[in-house]
Structure formats: structure tokens, C-alpha cells
Amino acid sequence: MLSHYIHPRPFSIFSFRCLTSAWIFLFLGIWLCRCGSGQSTAARIKIDVSRISTGAIDQRIYGHFIEHLGSAIYGGVWDPDTDRLNPQVRDEIKALNPPLMRWPGGCFSDTYHWEDGIGPRDLRPTRPNLYWGKFGAEYGPDDSNHFGTDEFLSFAEAISATPYINVNFGSGTKEEAANWVEYVNGATTTPGGARRGQNGRVEPYGVKLWGIGNEIFGAWEIGHQDAAPYADRFLEFAQAMKAVDPELELVAVGCLKNYLTCPAGWNPTVVSRAGAEIDYLSLHIYLPEVIFTIAPKGRDDYYSIVASPREIEADIQTFFQEIQDAHGEDRIRIALDEWNLWWRYGQLLHSDFTLRDALFSAGVFNVLQRNSPPVAIANYAQIVNVLGLINTGPECHFLSPLYFVFQLYANYSEPFRVPVQVESETFSSRALASIKAQVNVPYLDVSATTNAQKNRLTVFVTNRHDFSPLRTRLEIQGVKPEGQVTLYELNASSFEATNTFAEPEAVKLRDLPPVKSGSTLVYTFPAHSLTALLFTTRPD
Numbered sequence: 001m002l003s004h005y006i007h008p009r010p011f012s013i014f015s016f017r018c019l020t021s022a023w024i025f026l027f028l029g030i031w032l033c034r035c036g037s038g039q040s041t042a043a044r045i046k047i048d049v050s051r052i053s054t055g056a057i058d059q060r061i062y063g064h065f066i067e068h069l070g071s072a073i074y075g076g077v078w079d080p081d082t083d084r085l086n087p088q089v090r091d092e093i094k095a096l097n098p099p100l101m102r103w104p105g106g107c108f109s110d111t112y113h114w115e116d117g118i119g120p121r122d123l124r125p126t127r128p129n130l131y132w133g134k135f136g137a138e139y140g141p142d143d144s145n146h147f148g149t150d151e152f153l154s155f156a157e158a159i160s161a162t163p164y165i166n167v168n169f170g171s172g173t174k175e176e177a178a179n180w181v182e183y184v185n186g187a188t189t190t191p192g193g194a195r196r197g198q199n200g201r202v203e204p205y206g207v208k209l210w211g212i213g214n215e216i217f218g219a220w221e222i223g224h225q226d227a228a229p230y231a232d233r234f235l236e237f238a239q240a241m242k243a244v245d246p247e248l249e250l251v252a253v254g255c256l257k258n259y260l261t262c263p264a265g266w267n268p269t270v271v272s273r274a275g276a277e278i279d280y281l282s283l284h285i286y287l288p289e290v291i292f293t294i295a296p297k298g299r300d301d302y303y304s305i306v307a308s309p310r311e312i313e314a315d316i317q318t319f320f321q322e323i324q325d326a327h328g329e330d331r332i333r334i335a336l337d338e339w340n341l342w343w344r345y346g347q348l349l350h351s352d353f354t355l356r357d358a359l360f361s362a363g364v365f366n367v368l369q370r371n372s373p374p375v376a377i378a379n380y381a382q383i384v385n386v387l388g389l390i391n392t393g394p395e396c397h398f399l400s401p402l403y404f405v406f407q408l409y410a411n412y413s414e415p416f417r418v419p420v421q422v423e424s425e426t427f428s429s430r431a432l433a434s435i436k437a438q439v440n441v442p443y444l445d446v447s448a449t450t451n452a453q454k455n456r457l458t459v460f461v462t463n464r465h466d467f468s469p470l471r472t473r474l475e476i477q478g479v480k481p482e483g484q485v486t487l488y489e490l491n492a493s494s495f496e497a498t499n500t501f502a503e504p505e506a507v508k509l510r511d512l513p514p515v516k517s518g519s520t521l522v523y524t525f526p527a528h529s530l531t532a533l534l535f536t537t538r539p540d
């Protein structure tokens with residue numbers, strides 16, 4: 001993508017001392033924007049639909065993750081009182097059009113024995129949560145095992161998501177992993193498939209995507225190992241699992257070089273020893289890299305956080321380069337199977353994300369759309385309660401501001417990336433814990449996608465300016481926009497606005513009145529907002 005930044009004179013309705021003048025200016029601005037008067041604009045976006053990406057964006061980049069941690073499962077997706085899926089949570093997840101769901105962990109997966117979670121529920125053993133229990137009962141309550149393999153896979157079917165299972169490498173064996181594959185995918189003529197049939201599910205689930213271990217490079221992980229023994233044992237697991245189902249696609253553990261916790265040479269060692277059986281190398285990114293001492297607040301932290309997806313983009317590209325250098329080809333793709341902001345342990349119980357963090361997640365999606373492939377998979381960590389998009393309580397629940405970003409991107413993005421050229425004023429951001437300082441970051445962050453027929457074009461625009469709307473000229477080439485543009489906007493009174501049990505709708509999605517479409521459109525993007533513009537187009 002080409003980017004060229006200019007530095008127009010900043011303008012703001014708040015620079016007026018007199019409130020009356022400010023209102024006049026605001027109304028004038030809206031009128032100018034709606035009428036496309038040809039007045040000078042503060043920013044420009046050029047979209048060229050004649051030069052779309054050859055490969056499609058992998059739709060699995062809008063994926064999710066649930067772990068036996070806090071109340072993600074029991075009290076989240078699963079209602080222990082009724083002993084079934086929570087229908088409201090299920091429907092809210094389904095509304096996100098989730099392409100992929102990873103389970104059962106995370107760190108928990110390296111302690112989980114799947115046979116505890118099959119068969120009649122009243123006969124299943126309750127087990128201590130061996131990983132999260134260390135942090136207290138709120139984080140790792142005892143596990144009734146009522147949400148096991150069949151419940152997870154029925155849940156995935158109910159929300160129309162592709163399941164992704166992480167096997168226990170840490171305290172499990174290759175035989176246990178292979179038996180799990182047979183239980184899930186085997187015909188009823190096999191011992192595992194017959195067991196599944198006895199438990200009520202005759203048809204194999206056909207789960208193709210399996211991870212072997214989680215963060216095994218880290219000293220905190222149960223089963224922690226160095227890269228070479230991990231790679232060699234990964235191969236043993238892969239061979240045993242593929243002997244049951246040769247169609248499996250496997251995810252190996254990777255980590256971001258230069259992160260404190262990533263041992264030097266981890267990725268090259270794993271890829272060069274086990275690359276033949278690796279389809280995806282896993283990457284986890286939490287910013288500001290799980291430093292539990294800060295609570296971001298105020299303008300400077302706002303800019304650090306909304307600029308940080310650029311750092312993620314550089315990290316993803318470095319990671320892919322490392323894989324290619326070690327493997328000598330580009331077959332192995334990236335599974336960014338955990339990503340989020342995270343700065344406080346308590347966020348594992350309920351999320352407290354603000355509009356600022358929602359704009360961060362829009363930036364991450366723009367990065368993923370620009371870098372897929374090679375990013376094939378991405379899983380937001382995690383969908384319910386744990387750093388959650390959905391937060392449940394005994395009486396009511398609320399949706400985090402990030403929920404709406406997922407709703408927009410997963411429902412309205414099209415498969416092919418369209419080149420975008422952005423000219424906008426820029427800002428600098430300072431370092432925040434592990435987030436690096438940045439310069440020359442354009443206020444506008446834009447991603448555009450179209451379908452194969454080129455009759456739909458979706459443009460996502462984030463205005464990261466903390467107080468100034470940006471009057472912008474959009475120019476579309478290569479197709480003819482027709483009719484009206486459908487508009488959705490995510491915004492609130494402040495970038496620190498958040499939803500809570502007491503005030504669940506402080507940040508919400510609004511559908512705006514449509515505007516007349518055309519090859520040129522002048523539109524004012526409000527401060528700290530995300531706008532989705534949905535065009536109907538005709539190929540040139």
C-alpha cells in the first residue's frame with residue numbers, strides 16, 4: 001500500500017472560544033460534508049479497485065478463542081444452572097459471524113485431559129484447574145467438565161464457526177492426542193468414533209485444525225521445553241495424529257523474536273527441524289506485552305495505543321521473514337492465535353476496554369487485512385469475560401466497545417484487498433511500557449476490500465485524532481459507485497468512554513442516514529471514530 005502524508009493546517013471546532021461560533025461551524029461542516037461542495041479538505045483517500053490483491057484475505061483472521069479461565073466457559077458461554085449454552089451469549093457471538101473458535105486454551109490446554117469431558121455429564125469428574133487455579137478460585141475455578149469436546153463442537157456448530165482444538169502437549173502424550181483426533185474425526189467403525197457415537201454423535205465432526213502445545217517456550221507453561229526438544233516431540237505428536245487423520249492441518253508454537261520471553265532462535269529451530277509437518281506457526285501478541293503495572297489513561301497513552309497496530313504490522317512481517325528464512329519457502333502461514341491489549345490481571349475476569357481500545361482493534365484488523373496471506377488465522381483473546389467482548393453478570397451483561405468492531409469487520413469486509421493511498425495530517429506517539437514510540441503516524445487509518453465481482457466495496461476509516469474531525473475527500477477508481485453509501489459509525493463522547501453493567505450503551509454502533517454515492521465523496525470523519533462505508537459498485 002502506498003502512503004503519502006501531507007500536513008494541512010489542523011482545524012477544530014474546539015479551537016473556537018465562543019460556543020455559538022462552534023455550533024455554526026459544526027453545522028456548516030456537516031452541510032459541506034453532505035453536499036460535497038468542493039471546499040478544501042483536510043485529508044484525502046484514493047482507492048483503486050482496478051488493482052486488487054490476487055490472493056483472497058483469509059476469512060479466519062476474524063477468529064475467536066475461549067479457554068477454561070475465569071468465567072469464559074462456566075458463567076460465560078455455558079450456563080451451569082441450566083447446564084446448557086447460554087442462549088443470549090450464543091446469539092451475541094453468532095452475530096459476530098465468527099469464522100473460527102479456538103479451545104480449550106491457552107495455558108489451560110497443556111493441563112487438559114479430554115477424556116474427563118466426554119460421556120454423561122453427571123458422571124464426569126470435577127478437576128482442579130491446574131494452570132489458572134494458581135491465581136485463585138476466581139481465575140481457575142474447579143472444572144466440572146460439563147463443557148467438554150461434544151459441547152464445544154456443538155457450540156461451534158451453533159455459531160457456525162470452524163473449530164480449532166489445541167491438544168495437551170505439556171502434560172499429555174501423543175497417544176492421548178491421537179485418540180482425541182479419533183474421537184472427533186473417526187468413523188464409528190473405529191474405537192474412538194464408536195465412543196463418540198455412544199455419546200450421541202454418530203457423524204464425525206471433521207475438525208481439521210489442531211494446535212500442538214501452547215507457549216511451550218515460556219517458563220510459566222506446564223511442559224515448558226527448549227526449541228529443539230519441542231520440535232522433535234511435535235513431530236512425534238504430528239505423526240501419531242496424522243496416522244489417524246492425514247487431512248489434519250497443524251499449528252506449532254512460535255514466538256516473537258526480541259520479546260523478553262522468546263528464547264533466541266526459537267522459531268528457526270522449530271521450523272527447520274519440524275517444518276515438514278507445520279502448516280501454521282503460532283504467534284501471540286499482547287500489548288503492552290503484559291506489563292501489569294500500568295492502566296493507560298489520558299491523551300498520550302491514547303496515541304500510544306492507537307498507533308501500536310503499526311508495530312504489530314512490523315512484528316508480523318519480521319516473524320514471517322524468520323519463518324521463510326528457516327524454511328526456504330512460504331508454505332507455512334501465521335496463526336496469530338492470541339492477540340489483544342492486556343495490562344492488568346483483573347481484566348481476565350471482566351474487560352474494561354474503552355473506545356480507544358476499540359480503535360486499536362480496528363487498526364489490528366487493517367493490519368491483518370493488509371498482511372493476509374501470510375496471516376491465515378487470528379484469534380482474539382478472548383470472546384467472553386476474559387478480556388472479553390461480551391461481559392456477563394448475574395443480572396445483566398454488557399458488550400465491550402471492541403464487540404462492535406468485530407461486528408463490522410467480520411460481517412462487512414470483502415475477500416479482496418484494494419490498494420489505498422492516504423494523505424492526512426500525522427502525529428507522534430510516545431513509548432508506553434513495551435509499546436514503542438512512533439513518528440509520522442497518519443491520523444486516518446484506512447482499509448478497503450471488494451468481492452470477486454467488484455460489485456461491493458467496503459471502506460473502513462478510523463480517525464485517530466483525539467478531538468478534531470477530519471474533512472476528507474474519497475476518490476474511487478476502477479469501479480463506478482452507484483446509489484447510496486451505507487454508513488455505520490462507532491464513536492462516543494470521549495475516547496475513554498466505556499460500557500459497564502451500570503451503563504451498557506455508552507459506546508455503541510450507529511447506522512447513519514445513507515449518503516449519495518459517487519466516484520468522489522467528501523465526508524467528515526469525527527474525532528476518535530471508526531466509520532464503515534459500504535458502497536455498491538459496477539465494474540468499469
Ligand code: AHR
Nearest residue numbers: 105106107108214215381
Ligand atoms: O489469554 C490468556 C493467556 O494468555 C493464555 O492462556 C496464554 O496462552 C496467554 O499467555
